[in-house]
Every structure is written in structure tokens, then in C-alpha cells.
Amino acid sequence: MSHTNDSTDNSGGFWSLANIILGLGFAGFAGVSAIALIAGATKYTRAIEHPAPPAAAAPTAPAASAPTTTAPVAAVAAAPTAPASAPAAAGDVVVVNIKPGTANPMSYDTPSFSVKAGQKVKLTFTNDNPVAPLQHNLVLGHLGSKDKLIALSNGMMANMVAAMAKGFIPEDPAVLVHTKLLNPKESETLEFNAPAEKGDYPYMCTFPGHSLIMNGTMKVE
Numbered sequence: 001m002s003h004t005n006d007s008t009d010n011s012g013g014f015w016s017l018a019n020i021i022l023g024l025g026f027a028g029f030a031g032v033s034a035i036a037l038i039a040g041a042t043k044y045t046r047a048i049e050h051p052a053p054p055a056a057a058a059p060t061a062p063a064a065s066a067p068t069t070t071a072p073v074a075a076v077a078a079a080p081t082a083p084a085s086a087p088a089a090a091g092d093v094v095v096v097n098i099k100p101g102t103a104n105p106m107s108y109d110t111p112s113f114s115v116k117a118g119q120k121v122k123l124t125f126t127n128d129n130p131v132a133p134l135q136h137n138l139v140l141g142h143l144g145s146k147d148k149l150i151a152l153s154n155g156m157m158a159n160m161v162a163a164m165a166k167g168f169i170p171e172d173p174a175v176l177v178h179t180k181l182l183n184p185k186e187s188e189t190l191e192f193n194a195p196a197e198k199g200d201y202p203y204m205c206t207f208p209g210h211s212l213i214m215n216g217t218m219k220v221e
């Protein structure tokens with residue numbers, strides 16, 4: 001596995017602080033929005049005796065299935081619109097480019113992609129979002145490790161300074177490969193071979209508060 005980093009920007013201190021503040025703000029905002037949405041959905045059901053829309057669509061759900069709700073922020077959270085990429089033929093290198101989402105900067109624009117077992121993967125995460133420049137990383141986890149990694153990510157909130165020094169990368173064998181914590185406009189390419197075992201491998205930004213929405217699935221087929 002090799003890493004390339006094509007930015008020489010060294011404004012880490014500023015972005016670290018800005019990202020903590022923005023990140024905590026977003027996390028709080030998301031929490032309030034979720035509560036508002038649940039409350040709104042309950043009222044909606046009572047008022048017209050109609051099945052309530054899901055309180056929050058899963059980030060991997062197709063955007064088309066998300067019903068219109070009265071809470072626009074929640075709709076943004078459910079918004080990945082990029083279709084899953086088609087699996088490439090075995091033997092080819094799969095090139096995957098991921099950026100923060102345009103509708104919600106604390107999401108990925110690629111909710112899933114498919115690879116063949118053992119196939120070489122060249123995955124580039126470009127942290128470019130002009131609306132909300134935040135620090136992000138991309139951590140690919142082992143089969144079935146999504147919940148564990150989300151918990152580890154959010155657990156780092158308890159000691160942000162120490163965790164930031166490690167780029168918010170969980171020290172856990174569930175981590176397969178990862179980028180460093182990227183400042184806005186930075187990018188990093190990960191090259192690795194897809195695991196031999198078929199299934200869904202989660203990837204996410206482990207900056208505390210991001211992983212619940214900022215995640216996706218690498219499908220090994």
C-alpha cells in the first residue's frame with residue numbers, strides 16, 4: 001500500500017480548531033434536527049392518520065426512496081445521490097474517487113462501490129468542499145466492523161486533542177487501510193488489494209461526530 005499526498009498546505013492548526021468547532025456544531029445541529037424530525041413525524045401521523053416517514057433514512061438508502069418530510073435538514077442528511085459504481089472485471093485496477101458530498105459536506109459523495117475479491121483498488125479521497133471546508137479522513141474497516149468503528153470514532157470525543165494527534169484513526173485491528181486526517185483541499189490515494197472474503201466493508205470518516213452520516217460501503221463481490 002502506498003500513500004501519495006499532493007498538497008503542501010500546512011494550515012493544520014487552524015483547521016484543527018475550526019473543524020472541532022464546526023464539527024461539534026454540526027453534531028449538535030444534527031441531534032436537534034433528528035429530534036425535531038421525530039416530533040414532526042409523530043404529529044404528522046396523528047394529524048392525517050398516515051404512516052409516518054422513517055425518522056431518518058439510512059445513509060446508504062437510495063435518495064429516491066426518501067419521502068418528503070417537513071424537516072429539510074434531515075432530508076439533506078439522507079441525500080447521497082451518486083449511484084453505486086458497477087463492479088469492474090477481475091484483474092483490472094478499480095479506480096475510485098471520493099469527495100465530501102455536495103448537499104451535505106459531512107457525508108461522502110459515494111455511498112458505495114463494488115470490487116471483485118482480491119482486486120487491486122486505487123481509492124482517492126479528495127477533501128474538497130467549498131461550502132464547508134472541514135478536516136476529514138477515510139477509514140476502511142473489516143467486514144462487519146461498521147458499528148464498532150462508529151463507536152470508536154465517537155468515543156474519541158472524550159479526548160479530542162490526543163485523538164487528533166493520531167488523525168482520529170482508531171487503534172484497532174478492524175481498520176484495514178486509512179488516509180491521514182486531511183485538511184481542506186488535500187487528497188490522499190490508498191492502494192490496496194480488496195479482501196478475499198466477499199461482503200460489505202464499511203468506510204467512514206472517523207472524525208468524532210462525522211461517521212454516522214459520513215460513511216459508505218465497499219462491496220466485495
Ligand SMILES: [Cu+2]
Pocket residue numbers: 106135136137205206207210214
Ligand atoms: Cu469527516
